[in-house]
Amino acid sequence: xxxxxxxxxxxxxxxxxxxxxxMTKRRRVYLRIKRIQDAVLSVLALVILSPLMLxxxxxxxxxxxxxxxxxxxxxCGRDGETFRLYKFRTMCVGAEQRxxxxxxxxxxxxxxxxxxxxxxxxxxxxxxxxTGMDELPQLLNILRGNMSIVGPRPPxxxxxxxxxxxQRQRLTVTPGLTCFWQVSPHRNSLxxxxxxxxxxxxxxxxxxLLDWKLTFRTxxxxxxxxxx
Numbered sequence: 001x002x003x004x005x006x007x008x009x010x011x012x013x014x015x016x017x018x019x020x021x022x023m024t025k026r027r028r029v030y031l032r033i034k035r036i037q038d039a040v041l042s043v044l045a046l047v048i049l050s051p052l053m054l055x056x057x058x059x060x061x062x063x064x065x066x067x068x069x070x071x072x073x074x075x076c077g078r079d080g081e082t083f084r085l086y087k088f089r090t091m092c093v094g095a096e097q098r099x100x101x102x103x104x105x106x107x108x109x110x111x112x113x114x115x116x117x118x119x120x121x122x123x124x125x126x127x128x129x130x131t132g133m134d135e136l137p138q139l140l141n142i143l144r145g146n147m148s149i150v151g152p153r154p155p156x157x158x159x160x161x162x163x164x165x166x167q168r169q170r171l172t173v174t175p176g177l178t179c180f181w182q183v184s185p186h187r188n189s190l191x192x193x194x195x196x197x198x199x200x201x202x203x204x205x206x207x208x209l210l211d212w213k214l215t216f217r218t219x220x221x222x223x224x225x226x227x228x
Contacts, residue, residue, distance in 0.1 A: 090125025110192030111162035151176025
């Protein structure tokens with residue numbers, strides 16, 4: 001699978017319906033091995049990265065002592081089942097309550113909210129987001145089976161409520177820490193429709209090779225701070 005072609009394909013607005021995916025023996029084996037792989041790698045990552053995660057937690061509290069280091073939020077997983085997602089707090093306390101006043105400035109078309117210079121993000125939060133280190137606590141979600149290393153990002157329930165039937169196909173697989181969108185150059189300039197197309201393409205073409213390619217591309221993107 002050529003990653004560059006996949007990323008370019010999103011701009012062509014091709015349709016990738018996945019409702020016809022069959023649970024073949026090969027797919028069953030792939031999903032079982034993927035789950036074992038996720039569990040093993042998440043444990044190893046938590047052990048290796050635990051000193052770094054402790055330092056980040058301390059830095060978050062020092063930077064903004066009004067709140068704790070961990071932010072949790074209800075997200076939608078496979079088939080719309082909700083779970084609690086964890087990440088390092090990158091916004092000020094009470095950020096969720098301020099969302100309504102910022103909605104008119106949304107830079108994304110569709111159910112997703114994104115603005116480039118969100119005033120709720122803390123100083124340290126901007127750095128953590130630019131490096132992707134704010135997502136490290138989601139290794140716990142991967143270990144629990146709520147998430148996978150590779151898969152479409154888990155949306156908020158309020159976003160899912162606005163999905164079309166076509167967009168809901170993103171929920172046919174376990175959500176992940178990274179996918180095509182996360183490794184796309186200048187990802188924030190992509191529309192939500194482009195994002196959906198990339199996710200559906202991944203769902204259709206899932207394989208061990210593609211998962212490893214996306215994992216290594218994600219590491220490279222984090223080190224180079226790409227996709228900002």
